[in-house]
Amino acid sequence: xxxxxxxxxxxxxxxxxxxxxxxxxxxxxxxxxxxxxxxxxxxxxxxxxxxxxxxxxxxxxxxxxxxxxxxxxxxxxxxxxxxxxxxxxxxxxxxxxxxxxxxxxxxxxxxxxxxxxxxxxxxxxxxxxxxxxxxxxxxxxxxxxxxxxxxxxxxxxxxxxxxxxxxxxxxxxxxxxxxxx
Amino acid sequence: xxxxxxxxxxxxxxxxxxxxxxxxxxxxxxxxxxxxxxxxxxxxxxxxxxxxxxxxxxxxxxxxxxxxxxxxxxxxxxxxxxxxxxxxxxxxxxxxxxxxxxxxxxxxxxxxxxxxxxxxxxxxxxxxxxxxxxxxxxxxxxxxxxxxxxxxxxxxxxxxxxxxxxxxxxxxxxxxxxxxxxxxxxxxxxxxxxxxxxxxxxxxxxxxxxxxxxxxxxxxxxxxxxxxxxxxxxxxxxxxxxxxxxxxxxxxxxxxxxxxxxxxxxxxxxxxxxxxxxxxxxxxxxxxxxxxxxxxxxxxxxxxxxxxxxxxxxxxxxxxxxxxxxxxxxxxxxxxxxxxxxxxxxxxxxxxxxxxxxxxxxxxxxxxxxxxxxxxxxxxxxxxxxxxxxxxxxxxxxxxxxxxxxxxxxxxxxxxxxxxxxxxxxxxxxxxxxxxxxxxxxxxxxxxxxxxxxxxxxxxxxxxxxxxxxxxxxxxxxxxxxxxxxxxxxxxxxxxxxxxxxxxxxxxxxxxxxxxxxxxxxxxxxxxxxxxxxxxxxxxxxxxxxxxxxxxxxxxxxxxxxxxxxxxxxxxxxxxxxxxxxxxxxxxxxxxxxxxxxxxxxxxxxxxxxxxxxxxxxxxxxxxxxxxxxxxxxxxxxxxxxxxxxxxxxxxxxxxxxxxxxxxxxxxxxxxxxxxxxxxxxxxxxxxxxxxxxxxxxxxxxxxxxxxxxxxxxxxxxxxxxxxxxxxxxxxxxxxxxxxxxxxxxxxxxxxxxxxxxxxxxxxxxxxxxxxxxxxxxxxxxxxxxxxxxxxxxxxxxxxx
Ligand code: FES
Ligand code: FES
Numbered sequence: 001x002x003x004x005x006x007x008x009x010x011x012x013x014x015x016x017x018x019x020x021x022x023x024x025x026x027x028x029x030x031x032x033x034x035x036x037x038x039x040x041x042x043x044x045x046x047x048x049x050x051x052x053x054x055x056x057x058x059x060x061x062x063x064x065x066x067x068x069x070x071x072x073x074x075x076x077x078x079x080x081x082x083x084x085x086x087x088x089x090x091x092x093x094x095x096x097x098x099x100x101x102x103x104x105x106x107x108x109x110x111x112x113x114x115x116x117x118x119x120x121x122x123x124x125x126x127x128x129x130x131x132x133x134x135x136x137x138x139x140x141x142x143x144x145x146x147x148x149x150x151x152x153x154x155x156x157x158x159x160x161x162x163x164x165x166x167x168x169x170x171x172x173x174x175x176x177x178x179x180x181x
Numbered sequence: 182x183x184x185x186x187x188x189x190x191x192x193x194x195x196x197x198x199x200x201x202x203x204x205x206x207x208x209x210x211x212x213x214x215x216x217x218x219x220x221x222x223x224x225x226x227x228x229x230x231x232x233x234x235x236x237x238x239x240x241x242x243x244x245x246x247x248x249x250x251x252x253x254x255x256x257x258x259x260x261x262x263x264x265x266x267x268x269x270x271x272x273x274x275x276x277x278x279x280x281x282x283x284x285x286x287x288x289x290x291x292x293x294x295x296x297x298x299x300x301x302x303x304x305x306x307x308x309x310x311x312x313x314x315x316x317x318x319x320x321x322x323x324x325x326x327x328x329x330x331x332x333x334x335x336x337x338x339x340x341x342x343x344x345x346x347x348x349x350x351x352x353x354x355x356x357x358x359x360x361x362x363x364x365x366x367x368x369x370x371x372x373x374x375x376x377x378x379x380x381x382x383x384x385x386x387x388x389x390x391x392x393x394x395x396x397x398x399x400x401x402x403x404x405x406x407x408x409x410x411x412x413x414x415x416x417x418x419x420x421x422x423x424x425x426x427x428x429x430x431x432x433x434x435x436x437x438x439x440x441x442x443x444x445x446x447x448x449x450x451x452x453x454x455x456x457x458x459x460x461x462x463x464x465x466x467x468x469x470x471x472x473x474x475x476x477x478x479x480x481x482x483x484x485x486x487x488x489x490x491x492x493x494x495x496x497x498x499x500x501x502x503x504x505x506x507x508x509x510x511x512x513x514x515x516x517x518x519x520x521x522x523x524x525x526x527x528x529x530x531x532x533x534x535x536x537x538x539x540x541x542x543x544x545x546x547x548x549x550x551x552x553x554x555x556x557x558x559x560x561x562x563x564x565x566x567x568x569x570x571x572x573x574x575x576x577x578x579x580x581x582x583x584x585x586x587x588x589x590x591x592x593x594x595x596x597x598x599x600x601x602x603x604x605x606x607x608x609x610x611x612x613x614x615x616x617x618x619x620x621x622x623x624x625x626x627x628x629x630x631x632x633x634x635x636x637x638x639x640x641x642x643x644x645x646x647x648x649x650x651x652x653x654x655x656x657x658x659x660x661x662x663x664x665x666x667x668x669x670x671x672x673x674x675x676x677x678x679x680x681x682x683x684x685x686x687x688x689x690x691x692x693x694x695x696x697x698x699x700x701x702x703x704x705x706x707x708x709x710x711x712x713x714x715x716x717x718x719x720x721x722x723x724x725x726x727x728x729x730x731x732x733x734x735x736x737x738x739x740x741x742x743x744x745x746x747x748x749x750x751x752x753x754x755x756x757x758x759x760x761x762x763x764x765x766x767x768x769x770x771x772x773x774x775x776x777x778x779x780x781x782x783x784x785x786x787x788x789x790x791x792x793x794x795x796x797x798x799x800x801x802x803x804x805x806x807x808x809x810x811x812x813x814x815x816x817x818x819x820x821x822x823x824x825x826x827x828x829x830x831x832x833x834x835x836x837x838x839x840x841x842x843x844x845x846x847x848x849x850x851x852x853x854x855x856x857x858x859x860x861x862x863x864x865x866x867x868x869x870x871x872x873x874x875x876x877x878x879x880x881x882x883x884x885x886x887x888x889x890x891x892x893x894x895x896x897x898x899x900x901x902x903x904x905x906x907x908x909x910x911x912x913x914x915x916x917x918x919x920x921x922x923x924x925x926x927x928x929x930x931x932x933x934x935x936x937x938x939x940x941x942x943x944x945x946x947x948x949x950x951x952x953x954x955x956x957x958x959x960x961x962x963x964x965x966x967x968x969x970x971x972x973x974x975x976x977x978x979x980x981x982x
Contacts (some may be wrong), residue, residue: 019302033212034205036430039463043890046379072207085203093199096859099686101202102209102379104428127898136379136431137686139866139927140898142859169862170193170855172786 045133222304229883288469352530361483380430386450403723444924473548645922648815674783681721682733700741727922835958849921864927
C-alpha cells in the first residue's frame with residue numbers, strides 16, 4: 001500500500017505492506033534513524049515521534065495509519081534551526097541529560113510539545129511528563145534538570161534560575177530530594 | 182603570544198559526543214543500511230530441558246522471500262560451539278554452548294533454527310512454519326534441585342552439579358568461633374535480573390568475496406576480543422575480520438560476551454555472500470541475553486562483646502544457568518564474590534566455599550558491579566544482623582569494624598591489595614550528608630504519626646581497573662591485562678586518538694580528549710577520539726570492569742607524552758636550544774622563562790610531515806605513537822563508597838518509596854565531575870531497580886514469566902530520587918594520575934541499603950529479617966511472617982519464595 005506523509009516538512013511516500021510498523025517505516029524506508037526502537041512493546045518510549053503535533057509511540061502504529069499526516073522526528077529539531085541545537089537539546093547537553101543517547105530522541109520528542117504549551121519547572125510535574133520514557137543510563141537526574149533549564153530558557157522565567165542554581169551533575173550545589181514535601 | 186589554554190582534567194567539560202546523539206545522528210548498529218541486506222529471525226526453544234527429536238523446516242524453506250533455513254546439522258564442522266573453560270588448576274567442568282541447539286535444548290530461549298529472508302517480517306513468518314518436536318526432560322530450575330542430583334543433569338557427562346568449586350581458608354576458624362562472645366547466622370539471596378540496556382543486541386555481518394574479508398558491525402563493549410572470538414569460532418584468519426562497534430545504546434556488561442548469534446550471523450553472511458542482519462527484540466533480549474546476580478549465601482559471623490567481627494564463614498552458590506559464557510567463564514561470579522565479600526571490614530579470619538551451579542536457565546554473566554552487588558548485599562545483611570543480635574546501632578557497628586586509614590595499604594584475607602582510602606571519613610561524609618542523627622529523630626517522630634521510615638547503610642570497596650595479576654588469579658582464559666591507545670598528530674596539527682576502550686554512554690570522546698589535551702597543551706576542539714573499529718588500533722581489552730579511564734586513558738596519556746617529547750625535540754632542533762629548556766603549553770613549544778621564543782605545535786606538525794629537513798636526523802617523520810598500559814602490577818585500583826538511604830514503607834500495600842539516597846565516594850582523581858556524578862546516579866538507578874523492581878521469574882517447568890516490559894519492571898523517573906553525592910579523593914599509587922575506576926560503583930550498594938532500610942522501617946510492626954531482593958510489595962508484606970533471624974514459620978514458607 002502507498003503511504004504518503006509530510007515528514008519533517010518534506011513529502012515522503014513509499015509502498016509498504018499494511019503490517020509495517022511506523023517505526024520501521026521511518027527508520028528503514030525513510031532512513032531517518034534518529035528514532036530508536038527499544039522494545040516494540042510500547043514500554044520504553046524510545047520510538048516517540050510527533051504525528052500532527054502529538055507525541056506518539058511509533059512502534060505501536062502501522063505506517064498506513066498515518067497516511068496523509070504530518071510527522072516530525074528528532075532530526076527536525078536541529079534541521080529547522082539550520083543545524084543549531086534546540087534549547088531543549090542544549091539543556092540536555094548542559095545538564096548531562098544523556099549518556100548512551102539511545103533514549104534521548106524519544107525524550108526530546110515527548111518533551112518538546114509539553115514545553116511548548118507552558119513552563120514545566122516543578123520537579124513532580126517534570127517526572128510525570130517523562131514517566132512514559134525509560135532511560136537506563138542516567139537515573140533521570142540530568143534529564144529533570146535539563147527540562148527545568150529548557151523551560152527557563154524557553155519561557156524566560158527569572159524565578160527558575162540558571163543551570164548552576166539547579167545543581168546540575170558535577171556541580172557541588174545542593175539539590176532537592178524527591179522526598180521533600 | 183598565544184592564548185592561555187586551561188588544564189582540563191578535573192573540569193566539568195561538556196560532552197563532545199552529545200550534539201551527534203541529540204540530533205539523531207548517532208550511528209547504532211541497526212542504523213547501518215547495506216545494499217542487498219538479508220534479515221535473520223531465530224526460532225528459540227520453547228522448553229527448558231528436552232531432547233530434540235526432529236525439526237521440520239521444509240515448509241519454511243519454500244516460502245517466498247526465504248533464502249536459507251539452518252539448523253545445527255547445517256553448521257556441523259563449519260562453526261565451533263562456544264567453550265569457555267578456566268585455566269588449570271581449579272575444579273572445573275566444561276560446557277559447550279552450541280551456535281544452534283544440537284540434539285538437546287537447555288533453556289527457554291536457546292536458539293534452535295535460523296531463517297534468513299528478505300525482511301525480518303518474512304523471516305518471522307517462516308518461523309511459524311517450522312515444526313520442532315521435543316522429548317521433554319525434567320528441568321533443573323534451582324541450585325538446590327541441581328545439588329540434590331537430578332534425574333537428568335543439565336550436562337550429561339558431569340559428575341557434579343557445578344561448573345566450578347573454589348575454596349578459601351584463612352585462619353583457625355573453629356577456634357575463633359568456639360571462643361567468640363556470640364555468633365550470628367543468616368541465609369540471604371539476590372534474585373535474578375539483568376542489565377537491560379535500552380538498545381538490544383544487534384549484529385550486521387558483511388562478507389566481501391573479493392577481498393575475502395568479513396566486516397561485522399556489532400553492539401559490543403570489546404571489539405578486539407570479539408574479533409578473536411569470531412576468528413576462533415568461524416575458523417577464519419583474524420586478519421580477515423574487522424569488527425566495528427560505533428554508537429552502542431548502553432552495555433552494562435551484557436554486551437561484553439560472545440554470543441551464538443554473533444557467530445551464526447557472521448557465518449550466514451559468509452555463506453550467502455550477502456550482508457546479513459539480526460536485531461534482537463526485547464523478548465529475545467530477556468530470554469537470550471545473559472542474566473545476572475542470583476546468588477545464595479549461607480553466612481556465619483563470630484564477634485566479641487564490642488561487636489568486632491572476629492571471623493566470617495561463607496558458602497556462596499551462584500545459579501550459573503546452562504552454559505559458561507565467553508570470555509569470563511562461569512567461575513567469575515562465585516570467585517569474585519568470595520574475593521570481595523569482606524569489603525571495607527577488617528575480618529582477620531575468613532573461610533569460604535563458592536560454586537557456580539548449572540541449571541536450565543539462561544546463562545549468567547557480568548552486569549554492572551559483577552559479583553559485587555550480591556557480595557555487598559550479603560556482607561551488609563550480615564552486618565545488620567550482627568547489629569540486631571548485639572543491639573549496637575548499625576552505623577556504629579560498621580565503624581568499629583572498618584579497615585582503618587593507618588592500616589593502608591591493607592591486604593584482605595582473600596589477597597586483595599587495598600591501596601588507599603579513609604573508609605571512616607567516607608562513612609562520616611555520608612552520615613553528614615544524610616544528617617544521620619537528625620534523620621533518626623525524624624524517623625522516631627513520624628512513627629508516632631503512623632508513618633514507617635527506615636534508614637539503610639551499605640558500603641563497598643570496588644576493585645577497578647584490575648589487570649594481569651587479578652585475572653591470572655581468577656584463572657580466566659583471556660587475561661584483560663592492558664588497553665591501548667594510538668595517537669596521531671596530522672600535518673595540520675590536529676589530533677586523532679584511537680583507544681581500545683569502547684564508550685556506550687561513559688563519554689570517552691570527552692574524558693580521553695581531556696587527558697590528551699592536557700598532555701599536549703592544546704585545545705580539546707583539536708582532538709578527536711574515535712573508538713570501536715578494530716582496524717584503527719592494535720589490540721586491547723575493551724570496556725569492562727571499570728577500567729577505561731585508568732587503562733585506555735593511561736595509554737592515551739603515555740602516547741601523548743611521547744608525542745610531546747617528539748614535538749619538543751623537533752622544536753629544540755629548530756630553535757637551537759636544549760630540549761630540557763623547553764616546555765609545552767598553550768598550543769606551542771616555548772623556552773621556559775622566555776615565552777616569546779616559541780614554535781606553534783601546528784608549525785611543528787607541518788614540519789614533521791612536509792619538511793623532513795627540519796627534523797633531527799635520528800627522528801622518523803610523521804607523528805604517531807601507540808602505547809599500551811596495564812596499571813602494573815595489575816591488582817587493581819580500589820575505589821570505595823558508602824551509600825545511605827531513607828525510605829518510607831506503606832505497610833498496607835507493601836510499597837517502598839525512596840525518599841533520599843546519599844552516596845559518599847572516593848574514586849581517586851576525578852577527570853570530569855559531571856560524568857562521575859552521572860555514572861554514580863545511573864548506577865544507583867540500576868541498583869534500585871534490582872532492589873525493588875527487577876526480577877526474572879521462572880515457573881516450575883522452567884518457563885520464564887517475565888518476557889515483556891509489563892512483567893519486567895525498569896525504574897522510571899518516579900522510582901529514582903536525585904542522588905545526593907559527596908566526594909573524597911585518595912589517589913591510587915598504582916595508576917597514572919592516581920585515577921581509579923568508578924563506572925560500576927553506583928550499582929553495587931543499593932540492594933544492601935534498601936534491604937536494611939526496609940527492615941528498619943518494618944521493625945516496629947514486628948517485621949523480620951530481609952533475606953532477599955528485590956523487595957516486591959509481596960515480599961515486604963511477608964516480612965511480617967519472618968522472625969529477626971530470618972526464620973520463617975512453616976505455614977508461611979511458600980510465601981517467602
Ligand atoms: S520501542 Fe516503542 S515504546 Fe519501546
Ligand atoms: S542515555 Fe542511555 S538509555 Fe538514556
